[in-house]
Amino acid sequence: MTDGLIDIDKKSELNNLPRRYKKISITRYFIYLALIVMVIWSFQGSQFSFEGLLDSTQYFKRFLGEAFPSIGILGENEHSITWKDTFRYTRELIETFQMAFTGTLLGIIFGFILALLSSKGLLGNSRPMRLVQETVKALILLFRTVPDLVWAIIFVMLVGLGAFAGTLTIMVDTIGFCGRFFAEEMEDVDKSPADALESCGATKLDATFAAVVPAAMPGLITTSLFAFEKAIRGSVILGLVGAGGIGMSLNALFNWMAYDRAMVIIGMIFALIFVVEQVSQYLRRKVTQNEEKRI
Amino acid sequence: MNAIEVNHLSKSYADFEVLRDISFTIGVGESIAIIGSNGAGKSTLLKCLTRITEPSQGSINIFGDPILKFRTGALRRMRSSIGVVFQKHNLVPRLSVLTNVIHGDIGRLHNVSKFPLAGIRNWGQISASNRTRKKAMEALEMVSLSHLALQRADTLSGGQSQRVAIARALMQEPNMILADEPVASLDPVAANEVMSLFYDLCKNKNITLIFTSHNVEHALEYGNKVLAIKNGRLSLFKDSNSIEIKTLQAEYD
Numbered sequence: 403m404t405d406g407l408i409d410i411d412k413k414s415e416l417n418n419l420p421r422r423y424k425k426i427s428i429t430r431y432f433i434y435l436a437l438i439v440m441v442i443w444s445f446q447g448s449q450f451s452f453e454g455l456l457d458s459t460q461y462f463k464r465f466l467g468e469a470f471p472s473i474g475i476l477g478e479n480e481h482s483i484t485w486k487d488t489f490r491y492t493r494e495l496i497e498t499f500q501m502a503f504t505g506t507l508l509g510i511i512f513g514f515i516l517a518l519l520s521s522k523g524l525l526g527n528s529r530p531m532r533l534v535q536e537t538v539k540a541l542i543l544l545f546r547t548v549p550d551l552v553w554a555i556i557f558v559m560l561v562g563l564g565a566f567a568g569t570l571t572i573m574v575d576t577i578g579f580c581g582r583f584f585a586e587e588m589e590d591v592d593k594s595p596a597d598a599l600e601s602c603g604a605t606k607l608d609a610t611f612a613a614v615v616p617a618a619m620p621g622l623i624t625t626s627l628f629a630f631e632k633a634i635r636g637s638v639i640l641g642l643v644g645a646g647g648i649g650m651s652l653n654a655l656f657n658w659m660a661y662d663r664a665m666v667i668i669g670m671i672f673a674l675i676f677v678v679e680q681v682s683q684y685l686r687r688k689v690t691q692n693e694e695k696r697i
Numbered sequence: 698m699n700a701i702e703v704n705h706l707s708k709s710y711a712d713f714e715v716l717r718d719i720s721f722t723i724g725v726g727e728s729i730a731i732i733g734s735n736g737a738g739k740s741t742l743l744k745c746l747t748r749i750t751e752p753s754q755g756s757i758n759i760f761g762d763p764i765l766k767f768r769t770g771a772l773r774r775m776r777s778s779i780g781v782v783f784q785k786h787n788l789v790p791r792l793s794v795l796t797n798v799i800h801g802d803i804g805r806l807h808n809v810s811k812f813p814l815a816g817i818r819n820w821g822q823i824s825a826s827n828r829t830r831k832k833a834m835e836a837l838e839m840v841s842l843s844h845l846a847l848q849r850a851d852t853l854s855g856g857q858s859q860r861v862a863i864a865r866a867l868m869q870e871p872n873m874i875l876a877d878e879p880v881a882s883l884d885p886v887a888a889n890e891v892m893s894l895f896y897d898l899c900k901n902k903n904i905t906l907i908f909t910s911h912n913v914e915h916a917l918e919y920g921n922k923v924l925a926i927k928n929g930r931l932s933l934f935k936d937s938n939s940i941e942i943k944t945l946q947a948e949y950d
């Protein structure tokens with residue numbers, strides 16, 4: 403190899419070769435080990451098994467057979483869907499949409515107010531103001547961390563079965579979601595225009611609404627649209643605990659083992675979520691494109 | 698009465714002294730250029746004058762008022778009479794030019810009313826009073842940009858956007874304007890245009906103008922006096938007629 407351009411037999415320099423692997427510290431070694439142990443431990447605890455999946459073929463068959471009856475049976479079956487049923491399900495689907503929309507709207511409004519109160523330094527930096535900010539932040543955290551089904555159970559207990567409980571649930575869930583992300587968006591905005599307004603005699607509140615909120619607006623809008631998508635998906639399941647919407651029928655049909663009807667409802671839910679997500683995605687793209695064009 | 702009297706002003710952060718024992722007096726209607734290398738303390742000095750940065754020691758009198766003794770309300774009132782123009786212009790990007798100019802009038806609303814939400818009408822041009830809108834258009838006319846009133850601020854060129862910022866400052870009907878490197882982000886032609894427009898406006902309205910600059914020619918042309926800061930100390934404060942360009946360049950060594 404002596405006539406090659408690069409002489410790799412040059413012995414003297416070869417001990418300069420870089421290591422293939424980085425040396426890992428003992429702490430890091432234990433972290434990796436712990437990760438592996440956790441994977442094994444979790445799989446055991448979750449009772450995940452491929453045999454379990456394979457052994458249940460007969461149930462699969464039964465379920466699929468009842469969920470998708472052959473065309474011939476359709477119409478004579480005890481579960482066959484009449485026009486009346488169709489209208490009822492449609493009405494329930496509309497109710498689900500209304501719950502999600504109202505709940506999201508209220509959630510956005512209250513979430514925005516809480517986000518203002520919780521954003522660091524936005525409305526002030528005094529000691530009492532900081533206390534308010536920390537308290538509101540904790541409240542938002544509580545709204546966000548308690549799962550929506552739990553809120554639904556609580557609200558059903560408080561205001562009874564029906565759409566109102568569902569709407570309240572979605573509102574609280576949206577406050578948690580928007581409260582957090584609105585605050586982040588407003589904290590991330592370039593603060594110099596706001597400072598400029600303050601330096602010419604505006605108050606913190608003026609600076610927030612005249613400079614910070616307008617600059618954060620695209621972010622606020624996309625977050626709101628995300629919140630609505632999330633609410634639509636969430637609202638479907640709230641019926642399982644009696645908090646209104648189409649989920650209530652779905653739950654009942656599963657209890658009666660009327661899988662074929664349940665399939666119809668699942669199809670309707672799919673269509674609703676699909677449409678809402680497409681529209682929302684389109685709007686979000688419009689908002690971002692609009693911003694890119696300007697800058 | 699003088700526009701500004703600064704006595705033994707110092708500012709330090711933890712163990713670093715940015716400004717050391719600075720004293721000077723500026724008369725009403727004068728135009729002062731502050732020069733000095735990066736980090737010399739020019740911006741800190743300007744910020745101390747409106748207490749965006751709190752000085753550590755010394756006293757500042759603005760039009761006779763000891764502003765370091767002011768509490769929130771009086772401070773806000775004082776700030777509303779001082780226009781500030783920034784190197785980064787600091788317009789609100791997504792709002793119209795007109796709205797940005799009207800923002801300069803928020804302080805006045807608070808001066809005439811104690812209601813904490815008094816500024817709300819001037820958050821946007823839609824809700825501002827007719828008088829305020831007319832005044833804002835007049836201010837835009839003064840910087841020859843009234844034809845762009847409803848355009849979004851983030852679509853302007855650098856020179857245009859700084860002229861809007863000047864209009865916003867004029868909207869305050871200030872008796873003094875502080876400008877921190879107002880033309881540093883502009884190309885030379887726009888920089889000269891903006892600087893001379895700025896200077897003429899201030900001279901015509903008898904507004905005291907204090908600006909920082911790295912451009913020694915600008916300093917001599919647009920400053921009646923030049924104030925130089927070197928390592929946090931006042932190193933020169935003279936009539937610009939009696940200064941040679943070389944003396945100023947030496948301030949950067």
